[in-house]
Amino acid sequence: MTTTPTDPNAAAIDIQDLHKSFGQNEVLKGIDFHVGNGQVVCIVGPSGSGKSTLLRCVNRLEEPTSGKILVEGIDITDPDVDIDQVRSRIGMVFQQFNLFPHMTALRNLTIAQQRVRKRSQDEAVEVARRNLEKVGLADREDAYPAHLSGGQQQRIAIARALSMDPDMMLFDEVTSALDPELVGDVLAVMKQLAGEGMTMMVVTHEMGFAREVGDNLVFMDEGAIVEQGPPMRVLSDPQHPRTQAFLSKVL
């Protein structure tokens, strides 16, 4: 969307033989995985299957133990890579929103633009307002996070990530901490984003969203990818017994 990738034909995200251990505990046991440009990939699986860890490796919030992660053709596991620069092109939204509670909604959206993107105050505010409008919260720019509902906070968090004009977005169980009636608004924003061609990696329990919006569905269990394919196919006709067992519990 903004910066020029080294290889225009490279996949947005290309993960090769990724391993991650926390001490003795191996959480990711050799993951190979692609996300094409403009694709929406949903990752599902039981808790503890390593799906959040996988997502967090993509912007190196977790350091991979071994393996390669290419983001737009650049190996981000290379210690010489400017990780701040890489992260500024990968938006991330968290389960717990993680808005900065001591800043207004608007300031939450402008601070990184000014500091990292080196935008002027006026330009940052303009971009921020455009994104607040996009998530339907243009009228709440002066509100502090504590005065917003969970659903509103999460939409602001999406707008904050979007204000950096990222090339792709990572969503880590973004609706899991929300009251059921607030989930719809957040999913609607994500659906709109997918429709605009944003590359998205979505860890979720929302099977409806995966079916409707996802281009690819990945089922993970015990640190490995068990099965993947078009969401319709995987959800209605799972091949692997573990996928069948999991889906029979959640659907």
Add this chain to the structure above:
Amino acid sequence: MAMSPGKRARLSRGIQYALLGVIVLVAAVQANWRLILDSFVNPAVLVELVPEIFTIALKNTVIYTALGFTFGLALGLLLALMRLSSVGPYRWFATGVIEFFRGLPALVVFIFFAFGIPTAFPGYAVPFDPYGTVTIALGLVGGAYMAETIRAGIQAVPKGQMEAARSLGMSHTWAMFSVVIPQAFRIILPPLTNELILLTKDSSLVYVVGLSLDSYELTGFGRDALNTLVSVTPLTAIGVAYLMITVPLSIVVRRMEARSARAR
């Protein structure tokens, strides 16, 4: 005998109040008020204290405390960040400094600075004395305490805050100073106030530096007046003066807390 819990609680509280009232009353009747007033709040002595108690002593106490606290806060922040550093030697150094100056009585630190430095480095003087020595000595004592408070505050900020800032491409340092530390200071506002009040009182130890009359702070001034005027009234006066500093301070901080509670 059948009494509801509410009734029993009211009765028990009533007895407590009555008992307290009787004790105060007996003490008040027994006390020699004429002698108390004469020695502790003697008007003739009080007149002698004005205006120097305000223009010199109170002013200097505030200045010494402010200087010590400012330096101590900066030092405490630095030590806290060093203690949280991933670099081993930084952590060890900070731990050493904190344990050393937190473990020593403030008086010992002051004596060390007042006599140790001139002995160790003859011909050199701490600049801006007495302010220089006071700032460093008071700052070291306060900073060692504040470092641990600040560290706890930084660790009390949810990890997701740092992660969110880093995920936007902010550097660790920038995320620390713009996102984590402002939230940490909100959390530790009450214990930091405590520290400031303790430092206000520790500033009384600067007398060991050997101050001239116009550098006296409240306690030094009080001791001097005690001797020259042969009365305990100066101690009452400086006691009130200390409260004139600390009570408004507590009120201001309580307001700040209420305001930040509303914002979160």
